[in-house]
Amino acid sequence: MLPDLPTSNCWNYSMVVFRWLSRGLMMILLWSTQFDLVIAQTATVSGYLEDLMSRERILGASVYIPALQIGTTTNQYGFYSLTTDLGSHVLLVSHIGYESAWHRIELSGDTTLTITLVPRVVRMRDVEVIAERENDLDDVQMSRHEITIEEIETLPVILGEIDIQKTLQLLPSVQSGVEGSSGLYVRGGRADQNLVLLDGLPLYNPNHLFGFFSVFNSAAMKRVELIKGGFPARYGGRLSSVVSYTMKEGNLKHFAGEGSIGLISSRIMLEGPIAKERASFLVAGRRTYIDQLVRPFQRKLTRYGAAFYDLNLKANYILSDQNRIYLNAYAGRDKFSYEKRSAPPGLGSDDRLNYDLGWSNRLASLRWNRLIGDRLFANALIGIIQYRFSSNTNSIDDSDNSVIRYEGAWHSEIIDWTAKIDFEYVPNPRHYVRFGAEGILHRFSPGTTQRNLEEAGKPPVNLLQTPSGVITSQEIALYVEDVMQLHHAIRVSTGLRYSGYSAQQTQFRSIEPRLGVNVRVTGTSAIKASYARSMQYIHLLTGGGTAFPTDLWIPSMARITPQSGYQIAVGFLKSFRDGRYQFSVESYLKYMRGHIEYKTGADRYRSAFLDWPDLLEIGKGTSRGVEIFLQKKRGYLTGWAGYTWARTTRQFESLNEGLPFPDGYDRRHDISVVMQYQLSNTRQISCVWVYGSGYPVWVPVGRYISGFHNLLDTGPVNSARAPAYHRLDISVNFKKPKSWGERTFSVGLYNAYNRKNPMFVYPEEDPAGEYLISYRQLSFLQLIPAISWQWRFE
Numbered sequence: 119m120l121p122d123l124p125t126s127n128c129w130n131y132s133m134v135v136f137r138w139l140s141r142g143l144m145m146i147l148l149w150s151t152q153f154d155l156v157i158a159q160t161a162t163v164s165g166y167l168e169d170l171m172s173r174e175r176i177l178g179a180s181v182y183i184p185a186l187q188i189g190t191t192t193n194q195y196g197f198y199s200l201t202t203d204l205g206s207h208v209l210l211v212s213h214i215g216y217e218s219a220w221h222r223i224e225l226s227g228d229t230t231l232t233i234t235l236v237p238r239v240v241r242m243r244d245v246e247v248i249a250e251r252e253n254d255l256d257d258v259q260m261s262r263h264e265i266t267i268e269e270i271e272t273l274p275v276i277l278g279e280i281d282i283q284k285t286l287q288l289l290p291s292v293q294s295g296v297e298g299s300s301g302l303y304v305r306g307g308r309a310d311q312n313l314v315l316l317d318g319l320p321l322y323n324p325n326h327l328f329g330f331f332s333v334f335n336s337a338a339m340k341r342v343e344l345i346k347g348g349f350p351a352r353y354g355g356r357l358s359s360v361v362s363y364t365m366k367e368g369n370l371k372h373f374a375g376e377g378s379i380g381l382i383s384s385r386i387m388l389e390g391p392i393a394k395e396r397a398s399f400l401v402a403g404r405r406t407y408i409d410q411l412v413r414p415f416q417r418k419l420t421r422y423g424a425a426f427y428d429l430n431l432k433a434n435y436i437l438s439d440q441n442r443i444y445l446n447a448y449a450g451r452d453k454f455s456y457e458k459r460s461a462p463p464g465l466g467s468d469d470r471l472n473y474d475l476g477w478s479n480r481l482a483s484l485r486w487n488r489l490i491g492d493r494l495f496a497n498a499l500i501g502i503i504q505y506r507f508s509s510n511t512n513s514i515d516d517s518d519n520s521v522i523r524y525e526g527a528w529h530s531e532i533i534d535w536t537a538k539i540d541f542e543y544v545p546n547p548r549h550y551v552r553f554g555a556e557g558i559l560h561r562f563s564p565g566t567t568q569r570n571l572e573e574a575g576k577p578p579v580n581l582l583q584t585p586s587g588v589i590t591s592q593e594i595a596l597y598v599e600d601v602m603q604l605h606h607a608i609r610v611s612t613g614l615r616y617s618g619y620s621a622q623q624t625q626f627r628s629i630e631p632r633l634g635v636n637v638r639v640t641g642t643s644a645i646k647a648s649y650a651r652s653m654q655y656i657h658l659l660t661g662g663g664t665a666f667p668t669d670l671w672i673p674s675m676a677r678i679t680p681q682s683g684y685q686i687a688v689g690f691l692k693s694f695r696d697g698r699y700q701f702s703v704e705s706y707l708k709y710m711r712g713h714i715e716y717k718t719g720a721d722r723y724r725s726a727f728l729d730w731p732d733l734l735e736i737g738k739g740t741s742r743g744v745e746i747f748l749q750k751k752r753g754y755l756t757g758w759a760g761y762t763w764a765r766t767t768r769q770f771e772s773l774n775e776g777l778p779f780p781d782g783y784d785r786r787h788d789i790s791v792v793m794q795y796q797l798s799n800t801r802q803i804s805c806v807w808v809y810g811s812g813y814p815v816w817v818p819v820g821r822y823i824s825g826f827h828n829l830l831d832t833g834p835v836n837s838a839r840a841p842a843y844h845r846l847d848i849s850v851n852f853k854k855p856k857s858w859g860e861r862t863f864s865v866g867l868y869n870a871y872n873r874k875n876p877m878f879v880y881p882e883e884d885p886a887g888e889y890l891i892s893y894r895q896l897s898f899l900q901l902i903p904a905i906s907w908q909w910r911f912e
């Protein structure tokens with residue numbers, strides 16, 4: 119059990135927990151080593167898997183010895199380590215995107231072996247033969263999905279704009295929020311409860327254009343992984359999901375690139391060697407031109423526009439066979455502007471109003487991979503993250519021969535400094551041990567207002583309001599996890615994470631156990647179960663259910679407790695027809711505490727005069743559901759179908775008379791069908807059909823009229839439902855090989871049968887004055903064509 123713990127400060131407590139975890143880890147390692155010595159005299163083969171054409175390291179590939187039925191999987195950086203008996207062995211190395219390879223090795227001692235794989239070129243005659251990654255039936259991790267970038271780039275999308283997060287929305291228990299949004303609401307969680315990582319660093323707002331597009335340029339990405347439950351102990355700080363994006367590393371052999379031109383934006387990616395076989399770079403950029411497209415249709419005295427851009431940069435250098443360093447950077451910005459004038463310049467009074475919104479993400483990191491011996495892999499990272507939102511208003515009024523100038527600005531900002539180190543130790547095929555530590559220094563500026571007013575003949579007025587000043591907080595975490603093979607049919611993943619948080623002389627601590635179990639029932643089926651407890655020390659304060667860039671991130675502090683939750687999940691997985699089909703069903707139950715909302719009638723700008731806790735309600739939530747997922751992995755026709763039944767509630771003491779009420783995105787039924795058909799080597803058709811039962815809406819149920827008083831009875835919170843949502847998307851891709859590479863022309867339709875789906879539901883009073891209220895729906899995204907031209911050269 120835990121020893122007596124000091125309460126004086128978070129650091130002392132962390133050291134006690136660290137020593138306790140270290141002792142447990144040493145016991146695991148010593149036991150593993152003794153096991154290794156008892157079973158036989160062994161040796162380890164370890165190294166990296168690389169792409170033959172680019173030397174890009176391959177993650178998630180299987181390294182397997184069929185004769186012994188033991189194997190492993192490459193980690194996020196392409197590293198593998200496999201310990202077995204001395205002697206001659208044959209390795210089978212496979213990955214879904216590469217040709218399988220056989221390697222004979224003679225083990226007389228520990229051996230380092232770098233293996234290269236040839237990228238797979240799928241043709242009609244061999245489309246049935248596709249290599250598998252490590253069998254999902256053997257994987258302890260449940261509630262996880264990986265979708266290849268190639269699949270994502272062929273699916274139909276709005277206006278031809280490839281969006282990775284919109285593809286993730288097609289998976290069970292993943293909601294989008296507002297139609298067309300790239301937001302992720304996973305298993306009843308909120309948008310702020312997703313840990314969205316770009317090469318190991320979190321992004322606070324992963325969306326462009328008020329949430330309609332995500333910030334991830336698919337041309338720069340190598341892999342995306344979604345984990346909805348049973349979180350490994352190495353992940354923490356969020357309650358609902360982990361979305362991990364891994365960027366490409368850059369071609370070490372030759373110069374290459376790709377790009378696309380669409381209806382509203384274009385993107386480009388270039389990569390190549392800095393020093394051949396030793397160092398490489400990758401740079402990618404994307405920009406929309408919506409602001410330029412709408413300009414010809416605007417009035418002369420009114421101008422408005424919206425635009426975004428993002429830039430990715432990655433460089434890596436191979437110091438030696440054991441050491442490699444990476445430099446990674448991202449910058450993205452959105453801007454919305456509005457300008458109105460009363461008259462053209464020089465004609466009459468010149469009243470002007472200028473308003474603009476802007477928000478940006480920036481991050482940079484330096485990473486060091488180190489191979490220590492043949493069984494221990496280390497990864498160290500330092501990084502900085504910034505998220506900033508600002509709004510500015512400028513006006514000039516000279517209508518009364520007295521010029522009045524007004525300037526107003528409001529902004530919020532978060533800056534994080536992060537340092538972490540992770541170790542992966544593979545003592546033998548029955549154990550895969552991970553342990554590490556992380557520290558984050560947060561700097562919050564949750565809303566600063568500045569106003570300047572100048573009027574002829576009067577002294578200027580300058581006002582600066584900083585509601586909470588600059589809030590700094592510290593967060594630390596220690597973790598250990600071990601994936602163990604207890605029996606040929608039983609694998610168990612155990613993990614423990616300690617986290618501590620300190621802000622404004624207030625401290626919070628948490629022990630977060632994690633557990634996963636996999637029992638092979640037959641050669642083609644398995645039962646899985648998981649438990650995870652999580653803690654989240656930061657909050658996104660929204661004006662409603664949907665996350666917008668105007669929302670505020672605030673830290674836990676006195677009277678604002680951290681968010682906490684735990685999730686239990688059980689599932690059944692079945693593979694049939696030689697792995698071509700995979701069927702799974704999962705059930706989950708999740709409890710969450712520490713949700714915050716504005717109090718009824720609270721004005722967020724009053725935070726300039728009151729403490730945050732005075733404006734907020736703190737509540738709890740529950741989510742439960744069943745997911746059914748059928749996937750076809752091979753053949754001319756591939757894709758998946760998913761169904762979710764779910765129920766999510768929230769409960770606040772001062773809302774709905776303290777009774778639980780449906781969450782704003784509580785969809786009872788959700789269906790997604792995704793199909794991709796290979797017509798020929800150069801033509802492919804894809805279609806997506808989605809259905810969702812109506813989401814809850816809070817609408818008035820009656821009216822009380824007494825004298826001059828006219829009051830609405832709002833009734834129970836979210837007691838009504840919007841109409842059901844469904845649509846069909848179709849796209850066709852035409853590829854053509856060129857002497858310099860390949861070009862792809864894509865055409866498609868979003869909402870092909872022009873369904874008028876509700877984006878918002880709002881009340882409208884009877885214009886005849888009968889005191890009746892009717893309800894209208896706003897349908898925005900109806901039949902929308904998509905066209906894009908893509909190219910790739912090597």
